[in-house]
Amino acid sequence: MAKMHIIAKAALTVLGIYGIVTTCRYLSFLIPSPEGRILPIIGFSIFTAAIAFFFIFKNNSLTHKLAGPGEILNPGTQTIWLITSLRLVLVFCGLIILSTSITTIIKILLTPVYIRPMVNEIFVLKSFPTSLELSLRQWSDLIFDLGKAGLAIYLLYGAPHFVRWQLKYSFSNNQPNPAKTERINYE
Amino acid sequence: MNKMHSLAKIVLTTLALYVAYQLIITLFGTLFMIESIHFDKTPIFYIALPFVALLLPVVIIYQLLFKRDKWAEKIVGAADRPGPESQINWLPIAFRLTSVAAGLYFLLHFVSGLSRTLSYYARIKASTSNYPQNIFTIERIIGWVLLLPIAIYLLCGAPHFVRWQVKKTLKLCK
Numbered sequence: 001m002a003k004m005h006i007i008a009k010a011a012l013t014v015l016g017i018y019g020i021v022t023t024c025r026y027l028s029f030l031i032p033s034p035e036g037r038i039l040p041i042i043g044f045s046i047f048t049a050a051i052a053f054f055f056i057f058k059n060n061s062l063t064h065k066l067a068g069p070g071e072i073l074n075p076g077t078q079t080i081w082l083i084t085s086l087r088l089v090l091v092f093c094g095l096i097i098l099s100t101s102i103t104t105i106i107k108i109l110l111t112p113v114y115i116r117p118m119v120n121e122i123f124v125l126k127s128f129p130t131s132l133e134l135s136l137r138q139w140s141d142l143i144f145d146l147g148k149a150g151l152a153i154y155l156l157y158g159a160p161h162f163v164r165w166q167l168k169y170s171f172s173n174n175q176p177n178p179a180k181t182e183r184i185n186y187e
Numbered sequence: 188m189n190k191m192h193s194l195a196k197i198v199l200t201t202l203a204l205y206v207a208y209q210l211i212i213t214l215f216g217t218l219f220m221i222e223s224i225h226f227d228k229t230p231i232f233y234i235a236l237p238f239v240a241l242l243l244p245v246v247i248i249y250q251l252l253f254k255r256d257k258w259a260e261k262i263v264g265a266a267d268r269p270g271p272e273s274q275i276n277w278l279p280i281a282f283r284l285t286s287v288a289a290g291l292y293f294l295l296h297f298v299s300g301l302s303r304t305l306s307y308y309a310r311i312k313a314s315t316s317n318y319p320q321n322i323f324t325i326e327r328i329i330g331w332v333l334l335l336p337i338a339i340y341l342l343c344g345a346p347h348f349v350r351w352q353v354k355k356t357l358k359l360c361k
Contacts, residue, residue: 087355158355
């Protein structure tokens with residue numbers, strides 16, 4: 001891989017992650033009341049799957065098309081560039097997602113304050129806590145917000161498992177088709 | 188000027204354009220929200236505040252577009268610094284650039300939130316009809332207020348965060 005390939009790969013990966021978060025937002029709006037919304041739900045689901053597939057898992061061909069030919073780096077340098085580029089863009093993505101997740105994180109931190117009356121309701125009044133009687137839309141929003149906050153924290157931590165997996169995956173799958181590379185060079 | 192300066196300038200200009208775009212959207216939103224205000228009943232303070240809040244991104248856009256050389260130099264360091272020879276010399280600078288970019292994004296969120304909250308508050312004050320009051324929950328207010336110190340910290344280059352990230356990245360590279 002050349003430097004530009006690695007940068008393009010990192011950018012595509014982070015675009016894929018952000019794209020999935022955005023489409024999941026729409027899905028969390030649509031799924032609670034699916035009547036008459038089957039087509040948009042299917043459309044968004046396919047779109048999300050396509051983004052994940054082409055931008056995160058199978059981005060090698062797209063990377064080669066975007067970046068064009070370049071000087072191939074030695075494996076050691078490739079590793080360093082891939083790790084640093086990926087971490088950089090993932091941290092940036094984490095910060096962007098965090099900006100909309102602070103309220104959720106504060107809610108999580110304030111959980112002990114809310115849990116006490118809930119426990120009282122369950123054990124003293126022997127009833128289901130009223131504060132947990134949420135509509136499907138509210139549950140859907142809650143799950144989405146919790147997932148997003150978790151993702152933001154993981155990305156800010158540098159997503160070490162994801163980076164390691166991408167590194168392994170990229171080196172085992174980054175064997176561009178020689179015929180294709182030749183054609184790109186020729187063009 | 189080396190490559191990193193050029194990169195910093197490109198990023199800052201792109202950010203300025205993005206902030207300008209968001210500012211226009213927020214301005215339209217604010218105008219739309221205060222459209223229904225009864226101007227005779229609402230103190231001018233409540234009407235003017237959302238617009239005063241929007242002055243901050245205008246200053247940021249001006250700084251990013253017309254003083255970007257100064258900003259790029261602050262982010263990257265001395266202008267006569269040689270280009271990144273080692274493969275990881277650029278890492279702290281890149282992380283700092285990322286922090287500044289994210290700081291601007293946080294600031295934008297804070298300002299648009301401020302503008303939205305103030306215009307909403309003005310509507311509630313002015314209107315006799317019932318508006319949902321539950322938008323001012325404690326979590327929302329804390330979350331929104333916290334955006335400002337985080338934005339300032341990131342705009343200052345987030346030195347501790349950058350150092351920690353660089354350390355972790357180098358550890359992963361080994």
